[in-house]
């Protein structure tokens with residue numbers, strides 16, 4: 765079933781778009797199954813779960829952190845994380861930089877932008893985003909590399925609304941790309957809206973349910 769889901773998804777997604785399989789709540793056997801179908805990028809939203817899976821899988825997986833990251837947990841993922849999608853404060857940037865340094869690494873990150881109507885979703889507003897990237901305290905951090913932006917659209921059936929939010933993020937990305945050559949990735953699109961996201965210029969989609977099925981929530 766996972767295999768069919770992946771084959772179908774791959775047939776619909778252009779080559780240049782990275783599929784990050786969001787494996788939260790799913791066990792490592794399912795991750796192995798997806799890996800065997802050619803998926804090498806996997807994402808989690810909780811540090812503890814991410815760490816356990818990373819420890820128990822010896823496959824050369826590229827692990828992504830897509831959920832809100834608390835500063836006191838950065839140290840647990842710093843040795844191996846491939847991409848952090850949820851950088852949204854100077855405090856967190858400093859912490860990632862510190863532990864990247866300790867591990868002799870440069871950690872790739874995306875700045876999470878608030879594009880949804882819901883209040884609860886994390887991320888920077890446009891003004892905060894500019895304040896951060898123009899802050900010398902931020903730009904002087906040598907062990908983080910900002911690869912682009914991430915955003916989550918409003919959870920709604922209103923495709924026009926979703927499209928509006930993704931287009932907003934795309935425009936922001938294009939503007940920043942002119943000044944920041946390291947900006948190459950735009951992470952947007954989930955199971956219910958990845959087609960709209962790709963049409964709006966996404967380079968990376970984060971898909972869970974469509975690959976692994978419904979999550980069992982305890």
Ligand SMILES: *Cc1c(COP(=O)(O)O)cnc(C)c1O
Nearest residue numbers: 786809830954955970971972973
């Ligand atoms: C869970 C999650 C996803 C995947 O959601 P699906 O609807 O299952 O595809 C994508 N991005 C983030 C940040 C998530 O937490």
